[in-house]
Amino acid sequence: MGKRPAVLGIDTSNYFTSLCLVDEEGNPLFDERKGLEVPRGERGLQQSTAVFGHVRNLPRLLSRMNLQDVRVVAVSASRAPRPQEESYMPVFEVGLSWGFSLSKAWGIPFCKTTHQEGHIAAGVATASPPLTENSFLAVHLSGGTTELLQVAKKDEGYEINRLGGTRDLNAGQLVDRVGVAMGLPFPAGPTLEKLALGYEGSPVTVASAVRGLDCSFSGPETALLRMWEKGELAPEGMAFATLRCIANTLERWLLNAFRSGYGRTVLIVGGVAANGLIRERLRLRLEHPAVGARLHFADPRYSGDNGFGVARIGLEMWRRQSG
Numbered sequence: 001m002g003k004r005p006a007v008l009g010i011d012t013s014n015y016f017t018s019l020c021l022v023d024e025e026g027n028p029l030f031d032e033r034k035g036l037e038v039p040r041g042e043r044g045l046q047q048s049t050a051v052f053g054h055v056r057n058l059p060r061l062l063s064r065m066n067l068q069d070v071r072v073v074a075v076s077a078s079r080a081p082r083p084q085e086e087s088y089m090p091v092f093e094v095g096l097s098w099g100f101s102l103s104k105a106w107g108i109p110f111c112k113t114t115h116q117e118g119h120i121a122a123g124v125a126t127a128s129p130p131l132t133e134n135s136f137l138a139v140h141l142s143g144g145t146t147e148l149l150q151v152a153k154k155d156e157g158y159e160i161n162r163l164g165g166t167r168d169l170n171a172g173q174l175v176d177r178v179g180v181a182m183g184l185p186f187p188a189g190p191t192l193e194k195l196a197l198g199y200e201g202s203p204v205t206v207a208s209a210v211r212g213l214d215c216s217f218s219g220p221e222t223a224l225l226r227m228w229e230k231g232e233l234a235p236e237g238m239a240f241a242t243l244r245c246i247a248n249t250l251e252r253w254l255l256n257a258f259r260s261g262y263g264r265t266v267l268i269v270g271g272v273a274a275n276g277l278i279r280e281r282l283r284l285r286l287e288h289p290a291v292g293a294r295l296h297f298a299d300p301r302y303s304g305d306n307g308f309g310v311a312r313i314g315l316e317m318w319r320r321q322s323g
Helices: 048-061 091-106 115-126 171-181 189-197 218-229 235-258 277-284 309-321
Strands: 005-011 016-023 028-035 070-078 108-112 135-141 148-151 156-166 209-211 214-216 265-269 296-297
Touching: 005 048, 005 091, 005 115, 005 309, 016 048, 016 070, 016 309, 028 048, 028 309, 048 091, 048 189, 070 091, 070 115, 070 309, 091 108, 108 309, 115 156, 115 171, 115 265, 115 309, 135 214, 135 235, 148 235, 156 214, 156 235, 171 189, 171 235, 189 235, 189 277, 209 218, 214 218, 214 235, 214 309, 218 235, 235 277, 265 277
Parallel strands: 005 070, 070 108, 135 265, 265 296
Antiparallel strands: 005 016, 016 028, 135 148, 148 156, 209 214
């Protein structure tokens, strides 16, 4: 029996090195990611430090990949944060160079895509409920991005038009800045969610800042940090207030998009979108019959940075080129 065809996807983002190998049906055969180490108390990494982290991580991940039973037929890598010419970030050069080099060494096709398209592809592949439309709204919600997008499927990847986004901080930055101030490890999202789930008090509201199709998190950050410094809330209450503020911001943001005439089918991706409290709140408010939105969330494992979506886009290229 011949070896089964497989496509390798590589993503080297700000905080995760990701490798994923998918079979010809798009199912993951190997899917691992390794976080870049952020010193406790720090709120991020310099690009040079992140690049070095990827250089160390990629050989370690590749050494754990079993290639004995597969025949790698294509390699795909994210080349930039977004599918726009001006979009660039040094960390993606590491995965791009590895992907190109492996494709040349193996004599197989190479596909360049982007980090944002990878998020969308992973979301479409794992969305619950399934997303069947080829055109939809998307919210990309992470530490590096908070954007409202109009998305249309292409032969390989997606045509993405930015409709709006944050004017200052990203949603994930708000989570991490509050979390680090509270002494939580970076990234703070998972720990903050655990704390919020233990909150039993009355809902704590921090005003959200939304104007048209843009939003802002710098004001909420100031308000939340002031509350923490004054000791007005226990850790559980701080966590709840932070996540509720993000959910309320998204609710107002999407309502504005619907009122502006955009469709009500929405895919929500990115690391912050893995948060169960935010998902529950948005479903409650926006899927109400009075609003009629159809929300689709990526599987939590594939909400954050991953190579799965990148590999799926490479698979589309290979299928098209192989006829």
